[in-house]
Amino acid sequence: MRAFCSKLLISCALTTATSLTFAAVDYPTYPKIDVSHLSASDAAIVKKGEYLAKAGDCIACHTAAHDASAFGGGLGLETPFGAFYSPNITSDDATGIGKWSDKQFLDAVAHGNGPQGNYFPVFPFIYFNKMSDNDLLAIKAYLFAIPKVKRAQVANQVPWPFNIRLAQYGWKLLYFYPYEGKFKADPTQSTEWNRGAYLVEGPGHCGMCHSPLNPLGAEERSHRYTGGFIQGYYAPNITSEGLKDFSIDDIVKVFSADLKPGGGKIQGPMLEVNHDSLMYLTESDHRAIAIYLKSLQFKPAAVKHEAINAQTGEKIYGKYCAGCHANGGGGAPIVGDKADWQARMKDGFSQVLNSAINGVGGMPKMGNCLTCSQAEIQATVQYMVDNSLNSTDAKKPLDYYVMPELSMAQGKALYTQHCAACHQQGLHGAPKLGDVRAWQPLLHDDFDNILTVVLKGKGYSGNHMHPVQGACPTCSTSEIIAATKYLAQESSAGKADYSLW
Numbered sequence: 001m002r003a004f005c006s007k008l009l010i011s012c013a014l015t016t017a018t019s020l021t022f023a024a025v026d027y028p029t030y031p032k033i034d035v036s037h038l039s040a041s042d043a044a045i046v047k048k049g050e051y052l053a054k055a056g057d058c059i060a061c062h063t064a065a066h067d068a069s070a071f072g073g074g075l076g077l078e079t080p081f082g083a084f085y086s087p088n089i090t091s092d093d094a095t096g097i098g099k100w101s102d103k104q105f106l107d108a109v110a111h112g113n114g115p116q117g118n119y120f121p122v123f124p125f126i127y128f129n130k131m132s133d134n135d136l137l138a139i140k141a142y143l144f145a146i147p148k149v150k151r152a153q154v155a156n157q158v159p160w161p162f163n164i165r166l167a168q169y170g171w172k173l174l175y176f177y178p179y180e181g182k183f184k185a186d187p188t189q190s191t192e193w194n195r196g197a198y199l200v201e202g203p204g205h206c207g208m209c210h211s212p213l214n215p216l217g218a219e220e221r222s223h224r225y226t227g228g229f230i231q232g233y234y235a236p237n238i239t240s241e242g243l244k245d246f247s248i249d250d251i252v253k254v255f256s257a258d259l260k261p262g263g264g265k266i267q268g269p270m271l272e273v274n275h276d277s278l279m280y281l282t283e284s285d286h287r288a289i290a291i292y293l294k295s296l297q298f299k300p301a302a303v304k305h306e307a308i309n310a311q312t313g314e315k316i317y318g319k320y321c322a323g324c325h326a327n328g329g330g331g332a333p334i335v336g337d338k339a340d341w342q343a344r345m346k347d348g349f350s351q352v353l354n355s356a357i358n359g360v361g362g363m364p365k366m367g368n369c370l371t372c373s374q375a376e377i378q379a380t381v382q383y384m385v386d387n388s389l390n391s392t393d394a395k396k397p398l399d400y401y402v403m404p405e406l407s408m409a410q411g412k413a414l415y416t417q418h419c420a421a422c423h424q425q426g427l428h429g430a431p432k433l434g435d436v437r438a439w440q441p442l443l444h445d446d447f448d449n450i451l452t453v454v455l456k457g458k459g460y461s462g463n464h465m466h467p468v469q470g471a472c473p474t475c476s477t478s479e480i481i482a483a484t485k486y487l488a489q490e491s492s493a494g495k496a497d498y499s500l501w
């Protein structure tokens with residue numbers, strides 16, 4: 001089963017355990033084209049278009065799963081806003097774009113204006129907008145040279161108000177028009193750098209996955225390329241900061257050999273991007289991309305690291321760790337359980353600290369506080385150890401720690417940003433928001449147990465699994481609690497008040 005998706009689209013056709021592990025991905029194949037009947041110059045344009053269509057990964061979205069007819073559309077792209085079905089972009093007159101003029105094509109691909117109105121940003125026209133008209137028309141020439149596919153459009157299943165094409169105008173006003181405009185080469189940079197910039201900003205649409213997104217699915221401009229989430233995978237920071245330990249050659253191998261620069265094999269959505277798109281690019285284009293990425297100076301959203309003081313440990317513990325460690329959630333050693341901590345301390349403090357930093361068993365890396373510094377984690381572990389070994393009555397209830405109490409409205413916003421991807425439509429077997437029948441048995445359980453599933457994640461149970469922290473590693477425990485309460489409240493019979501749950 002194929003499961004490509006780009007950013008907003010958290011999962012397409014992603015319904016089985018095998019597709020989650022990407023073990024049995026069935027990739028689309030590029031059609032053979034015959035250019036022998038074309039003039040040399042037309043053939044060259046089609047060839048160039050083929051290369052650029054590969055760089056733009058058009059095939060990934062525009063080819064239905066289990067469908068040999070490349071570019072025939074019909075792939076369901078799940079987004080937090082509903083399911084979109086990609087259109088047929090072959091040159092079939094009736095069901096494809098065979099009757100489209102060059103202008104119509106440019107309006108669609110570079111400006112997001114279609115015959116029926118504004119396209120939804122699930123179609124990465126905001127990136128293709130950077131491409132030159134000549135390049136885009138070369139893609140059109142290629143699409144008109146491949147076999148036609150007859151395949152009617154499947155209607156999108158997007159709930160109101162997201163289904164309104166006109167509403168996309170507001171979206172474009174906010175997030176597209178201010179940045180619209182063709183790519184302009186920077187004369188102070190090398191030719192290679194400019195080529196890399198063009199590929200990354202334009203056809204490659206790398207930011208769709210690698211940039212953090214706001215709740216309406218637009219890139220957070222000032223933090224571009226500093227990391228995003230897609231289908232439960234983390235698309236890492238690919239700026240100079242994120243890639244600082246890696247050479248240009250290491251980065252090239254990501255694209256050409258599926259090798260992670262830090263070791264191991266590339267997986268998930270990036271593996272599909274490589275397979276459908278990047279592996280077809282020349283080595284010099286791979287290098288150009290790497291050179292450009294190594295120059296990016298965007299910074300992740302600022303994280304304030306306060307100076308370590310006597311309160312640091314308790315504060316972080318309350319915010320990030322108490323969710324599991326105050327009550328033993330997910331098998332975590334309870335703070336205050338002297339015997340348990342004594343046994344753990346046999347190997348020394350540094351060993352225990354090392355487990356906290358790198359994760360062990362059900363203990364997530366950095367206790368899920370990815371924004372914490374190692375010094376902060378150290379202060380926190382010290383606090384936990386002190387309160388376990390030096391006191392006979394140190395076990396404190398979860399609510400002892402002053403975790404900021406968030407409102408239902410904040411819970412809703414966090415839900416929309418982090419959890420809706422699965423829970424809005426019931427993807428990956430997630431119980432759907434508002435599905436009272438599905439939630440009834442779950443809500444009978446203790447809040448602590450339910451929260452533990454969300455915080456700690458869950459391995460396969462049948463085909464289902466839960467991502468650690470609902471795939472939001474930067475969320476604090478309070479934020480996860482707020483999102484969980486909102487989801488529970490909206491899904492309970494009669495929508496009881498869950499704020500005090």
Ligand code: HEC
Nearest residue numbers: 006056057058061084086087089108114119120122123124
């Ligand atoms: C991330 C997925 C994705 C990628 C990658 C993508 N598209 Fe699309 N495309 C879509 C979706 C979804 C729509 C329909 C949007 C809508 O209905 O508002 C669309 C619409 C279109 C349309 C309008 C067709 C019509 O009948 O209205 C054209 C043309 C098109 N894409 C061409 C391309 C080309 C060329 C590329 C590669 C350079 C490409 N697309 C890459 C998802 C994608």
Ligand code: HEC
Nearest residue numbers: 005006204206209233234235236254260261266267269270
């Ligand atoms: C569909 C989403 C998606 C798109 C589009 C995408 N990536 Fe990725 N990328 C990912 C994910 C997810 C990973 C992490 C893969 C893993 O953990 O095995 C990744 C990993 C990487 C890495 C390895 C980083 C590291 O430190 O391990 C690099 C480099 C990279 N991508 C560059 C790019 C570039 C350049 C583009 C555009 C040409 C791009 N990606 C487009 C999702 C995407």
Ligand code: HEC
Nearest residue numbers: 320321324331332344352355356361362363367380455456
């Ligand atoms: C999602 C639940 C969860 C959260 C959140 C969590 N932990 Fe843990 N932690 C565990 C579990 C489970 C273990 C036991 C792991 C094992 O021994 O296999 C553990 C073990 C530990 C240990 C003992 C390691 C050892 O070597 O025995 C330390 C120290 C620790 N956690 C610190 C922290 C800190 C600090 C935080 C917050 C920044 C934190 N934990 C957040 C679940 C959690």
Ligand code: HEC
Nearest residue numbers: 418419422428429430442450453454464465470471483484
């Ligand atoms: C990648 C998909 C995905 C995301 C993202 C996700 N969930 Fe879930 N969630 C699931 C699945 C699947 C289940 C059912 C797990 C099972 O089969 O036991 C589930 C179950 C739950 C449950 C019921 C737990 C139980 O068994 O008692 C809660 C509560 C929950 N999710 C909250 C959240 C919250 C809050 C977020 C966001 C912070 C979130 N989820 C994000 C997929 C997801």
